[in-house]
Amino acid sequence: MPLFTDNADVSVRPAVRGDEHAIARIQVEAWQLSHVEVLGQGALDLLDASAIEAQWASAVSSPPGAGYRVLVACDGPTVVGVVSVAPVPAAEDRPFDAPGGAILALEVEPAHQRVGHGSRLLAAAVDTLREDGADQVHTWVLDGDDARAQFLASAGLGPDDVVRELVSGRMPDGSVRTVTEHRWSASI
Template structure:
């Protein structure tokens, strides 16, 4: 009698042309769940095609040092991360890196994809000479804060406010993000 055990076919790879539509869909789905309370109606104003176009550009013609990675379950893209360099704060300091985005499709969360993406992103930043990584966490995103804390990142008391755009009634909404970082 032969027993078969199912093995996971999971990976992280650089994004390639054709991944942009899936990345855009994952981003919107993840934001609608994670940020619905904070962003509310602003999420309905997002232009899905513009997001896909921006991801296509990020994949095919990125600014220097910017990278887009995707997490895969088999051949299916289930998450993504985007990184960029950050200038050194002083002449003797090493540069850092920022994780601009890291999202996993809601149906594939808690499967290790986010951790694999974070590890791959940090590895690439290290290869580029970075000695620290930073990212931003939207107020109210307790799951992301917990994930980052578990990976060794922590808040550094830096806060920024961002406008979410003009709502149909002419009002604007501002959200706050907190910077998280770690030495790498």
């Protein structure tokens, strides 16, 4: 008689060559769900899934340096989420500060959100950064991405008053459309 449990076969592992198609699909689907209000459908329609897939393939197979990593969340054998991290060296004007790390991307396939994959990815990213000697982590949150802000706040990150503006495209009248991101950080 088989034994059934409430535990799903879920995991986080380093991304491997071949994961890039799933990762790109997850990123595009997640962005279309969470960023349409801020970026606009026109900007999202311009996403080039093939180019995104090629960038992820490069990040997985040829990271730009030590400490750059891509991890994936799996539900059984299926890739359902991604996180990528990068080192942030101590500032030159504060050479005694320990280095930190940045979460460059953290996305979960919309159909698999709110079941723990994001939390597992974030925990694995923090563990990886700690192993590399980081004592802090930061990431960027697009204005209007309330779900991401709530998720990060529940994990102990918070806005640290650093803001940046990014160009997201041109409007029909020729003006430039910008979006604002706030940096969120925490000691780890």
